[in-house]
Amino acid sequence: MTPAARISAAIELIDTIDAQRVPAAKALKEWGTAHRYAGSGDRAAISGLLWDVLRRRASSAWIMDDDRPRARMLGMLKLERGMDTDAIAALCDGGRFAPEPLSDGERTALSTRTLSEAPAHIAGDYPEWLDGYLAQVFGEDRVSEATAMASRAPLDLRVNTLKAKREKVLASLAHLGAKPTPWSLIGLRIELGADARNPGIHAEEDFIKGAVEVQDEGSQLAALFSAAKSGEQVIDLCAGAGGKTLALAAMMAGKGRLIATDTDKRQLAPIHERLSRAGVHNADVRTPKGDGDTLSDIRASADLVLIDAPCTGTGTWRRNPDAKWRMRPGALEVRLKDQTEVLDRAAALVKPGGRIAYITCSVLPPENGEQVRGFMARHPEFAVVPPEQTVSVLWDKAEDFSRAALSSPEGWLMTPRRTGTDGFFVSVLKKA
Template identity: 40%
Template sequence: MTPGARISAAIGLLERLDAADAPPADKLLADWARNNRYAGAKDKSAIAGMVYGTLRRRGQIDWWLSRCQGGAPTARARILIWLQLGQGQQLTDMDGAFTGDRFDPPPLTGAEKRVAVELASQRGFELDCQPLSAAANVPDFLSDELTSLYGDTAAVQLSAHGEEAPVDLRVNTLKGDRKTAAERLAAEGVEAVSTPYSPIGLRLRERRPLTGTAVFKDGLIEPQDEGSQLAALMVEAKPGMKVVDFCAGAGGKTLALGAAMENTGRIVACDVSEARLTRAGQRLKRAGVFMVERRHLSSERDKWVKRRAARFDGGFDRVLVDAPCSGSGTWRRNPDQKWKLTREGLDEVMAKQAAVLDSAARLVAPGGRLIYVTCSILPSENEAQVAAFLSQNPSFFTHPAADVWKEAVAGSPYPGDTENPFLRLTPKDHDTDGFFVAILGRKLG
């Protein structure tokens, strides 16, 4: 593909991502690659680089477009800013790619050339006068909440969300240990090192495809961010326990719980998506986890929850609520999703979180624990939700996360603030996705 054809493809993909019904960026790019087999590996890499680069810097790009009076922030306008400030291209470089010939994008307009001239002396995207929403590349309506959370370090903390996330793997301890997994990966040409906090985690030195490797097919490894691994470990699920994974999705944490329980006891993996539970079944089989019952729920108020709660007074030792959330902790992986987030959408998600917590709590046995987890950095989805739940459910109390860590992840350094009863993980401080973990105990009386 010519440079211009690559740019045209990137513009088309960004336009598609702006649609309300757009799939996630990674799926869209995978589908494009599958449907355009003429594109070589370098073409796909260049196109993905432009798409993700533009998405990660979109707040600053739109700010520069506004400052330079560059018109509406279209996919084409954003790509032009990315090429200049992100890739260091000159006006002559862009003129040579925007020819209008065959698959190249149409020639630059006079207004586009004027913006390029205005930016010619600018090196990089940053400028001191940028507001937080631009400097940190986040939706403007979140600025106040994020400033309240991070204070003067907000821009630095949030800038880490613009970096590429590492590839982490969880070692399936039902089939081997971390040393064995690393050695088997190395034998297949994949180099991995131990994760700093998770005792069952590996991190690839460079991004590599894994689904074709024997170590993956045998179920010894499973892709899972280290933060997600730690959240599952903090459930402190033990062999013989009865556990519910209330929002199991495709089963990532269910797999981790099954391994921690050494395939003994019982796990009920619940979700409102039958398709996700089907995928979970495939993963459970590969991992050799056989003590999981998959249960499709019509909603968080499904009749099964009511029957189970009424008959057994909950009866489960651990109930994990990996709650639906904004996904703000995963912006490194899914930068497109931040630009789809709205105030109204966030309010809807928060209402769902409260409903899910309230319903799942009925399944917790006296003396058991309710573990509330989000992949969000927003206090409104985390501390505020827990505070509201505790105010309405006096039979529950907070287990300090640092104390639970000592038992659940013995021998690994605690990544959180010991003065904070909850565990918070961030890309900047821990090089994980953003995660929040609250452990809530149910009183015996």
């Protein structure tokens, strides 16, 4: 397919998503099934165009003064891909499978309109109802922060220290362009261009043998800040598919007791195979059955309870731009209730002197600092471990990280703009 034909296909997909209100991933899958002649490069390019339009949905429509799929595509090509009017016009020449030529109005919009007068939620490409929350945490920087959250994320990998060292994996994945992550001492990063296909990491020998796992650097740091140690009793209370369980197991060097559980047994389905591949032998996966408490035998005896809390996922917009436009205020209220319940549950599991690592992939204050303050009001026996202490695990990078990330009395907030990671909040609370 020509570049122009790919643009036409992406516009068609956007129209389908708008008309049928289907998730973008589902629409892409169905398009690929119906157009088997399209090669992997074509599918990757069309996917990249679609995701970029979703990332810059509001600002692209503003630039064009038109919210239709074609207009959003044209606006995105200017804002996200950095193309000038002539370059866009060359793609829209009305030829076979190409978009129709630019109208006079479209040329004028592309040549003259900017985001200088756009409201913050338009320039930053996020739902208007979230503006107050983002202003609360970022102030006048919220447009810059949100714009960074609308960029494409790299592919980050965590080296499994139970099986390999970073230097060795770095060499074996050099053909993919892997480089060390800026902060995590066990991370690798593969940068991806706008039209780049995701590398087939699952087919790499290092992945098959359990030497690496896909994990954003921010998620790696969140686990590291929990300071899990060999010989401890550690509980991953919202383990899901096991990403942080695997990280904890490596930190514990296979020694101690690691319990992974989740209220949704469907989320736990992949964890068994992942633990086996990673060579983890000290993990006890507890799948919920009926109304029984999977941790009824644990009472005030855990050294560490890690909570990868259910949240709105605002920090992961780079990877799932479709989700931010489907998010509604009611979702935040549900998540706040879930977070309160899981924090209170964790409090009863921690022994005196033990700690809770509370983690969200959100940048919204109600889910982060406000949630921590509410917890301490209900459980005055807990206090926040000073953030400068938790970051000491980064050794010589701790000072630079402290300048980059946002610190508060409750913990650390990482963002794409500041730390180059997904948005993560981490608070470590110690029981007196």
